[in-house]
Amino acid sequence: MAGRDMIVAAREICKSYGTRAVLRGVSLSCLKGEIAGLIGPNGAGKTTLFRILLGLVSRDSGQLVVHSQSAKPLGGIIEKPALYNYLSAYDNLRVFSRIQGLDFGRKAYEGLMERVGLAPGRKDPVRNYSMGMKQRLGLAVALLNSPECVILDEPFSGLDPIGIRSLQDRIRTLAREQDMAILLSSHNLAELGGLCDTLSVINHGEIVRHGPASEVFGKAVGGYLLYGTGLQHSRLLKALGAEVGSTAAMLTLNGREISDVLRELSAEQGVNVTACIPQTNLYALFEKEIP
Numbered sequence: 001m002a003g004r005d006m007i008v009a010a011r012e013i014c015k016s017y018g019t020r021a022v023l024r025g026v027s028l029s030c031l032k033g034e035i036a037g038l039i040g041p042n043g044a045g046k047t048t049l050f051r052i053l054l055g056l057v058s059r060d061s062g063q064l065v066v067h068s069q070s071a072k073p074l075g076g077i078i079e080k081p082a083l084y085n086y087l088s089a090y091d092n093l094r095v096f097s098r099i100q101g102l103d104f105g106r107k108a109y110e111g112l113m114e115r116v117g118l119a120p121g122r123k124d125p126v127r128n129y130s131m132g133m134k135q136r137l138g139l140a141v142a143l144l145n146s147p148e149c150v151i152l153d154e155p156f157s158g159l160d161p162i163g164i165r166s167l168q169d170r171i172r173t174l175a176r177e178q179d180m181a182i183l184l185s186s187h188n189l190a191e192l193g194g195l196c197d198t199l200s201v202i203n204h205g206e207i208v209r210h211g212p213a214s215e216v217f218g219k220a221v222g223g224y225l226l227y228g229t230g231l232q233h234s235r236l237l238k239a240l241g242a243e244v245g246s247t248a249a250m251l252t253l254n255g256r257e258i259s260d261v262l263r264e265l266s267a268e269q270g271v272n273v274t275a276c277i278p279q280t281n282l283y284a285l286f287e288k289e290i291p
């Protein structure tokens with residue numbers, strides 16, 4: 001990995017609480033302009049790792065490496081953003097800056113609000129905000145001080161699908177247009193799959209898989225749900241043992257490529273597939289990969 005482009009790396013991090021080992025030799029890194037996802041079930045160790053990266057919790061052993069020219073290279077939100085609900089978004093940003101002994105001035109705060117998709121003119125208290133707006137304000141707080149890497153713990157929790165899409169777009173812009181390194185966690189593959197460049201899977205305090213998101217996502221696909229017309233007449237679906245209804249079919253590939261199956265289906269008379277939705281198997285994803 002080129003040191004020049006790497007912003008943050010955790011190497012072989014171990015952490016125990018009492019006799020419980022929570023992180024067992026975890027390594028994770030994020031490059032400039034990269035979106036790196038960390039996925040794992042409840043209690044896997046995601047928040048603990050992010051707290052260690054942000055210097056909020058000490059590690060027992062392992063190394064943290066940060067390459068940055070910035071005075072404050074890392075910014076982040078751990079769990080829900082802790083906001084002052086009785087203040088406006090603008091005043092929240094001012095208070096969070098002053099806590100750090102800084103004041104960036106009106107223009108900077110308004111610019112930051114626009115950058116995360118909040119209307120700078122809105123004066124009412126944050127308690128009136130939707131969950132999605134609060135998450136975006138939390139992101140703005142994390143961006144104070146212009147960090148080169150932003151760490152977001154469960155940023156999509158509590159958001160509806162439109163809120164998820166909107167926050168994903170903001171995160172993509174930060175990485176693609178502003179070259180920021182983004183590390184984010186979730187226990188929901190759908191939230192990370194289309195957004196991240198790389199995915200690391202953590203379970204019981206160990207990274208059990210790591211790689212390009214498309215590969216890791218591919219490991220978790222157990223089958224496909226097809227929608228369409230005439231599916232019940234398909235000889236191919238019957239031969240593949242799919243469960244076929246009048247408008248939908250559940251298909252397990254058994255070694256075939258989905259692209260080949262779709263091509264062959266499109267050649268069948270009277271069969272028209274209108275949607276193909278991968279069905280993920282999280283048990284397979286969270287299982288430790290045998291090298």
Ligand SMILES: Nc1ncnc2c1ncn2[C@@H]1O[C@H](COP(=O)(O)OP(=O)(O)OP(=O)(O)O)[C@@H](O)[C@H]1O
Nearest residue numbers: 017020022040041042043044045046047048049187
């Ligand atoms: N301060 C603490 N004291 C004792 N145990 C802790 C502490 N913080 C976390 N743990 C334990 O460490 C383990 C990992 O917790 P962590 O919050 O890092 O997991 P997570 O993957 O973020 O889970 P979730 O998705 O539920 O937020 C859990 O068993 C948790 O109970």
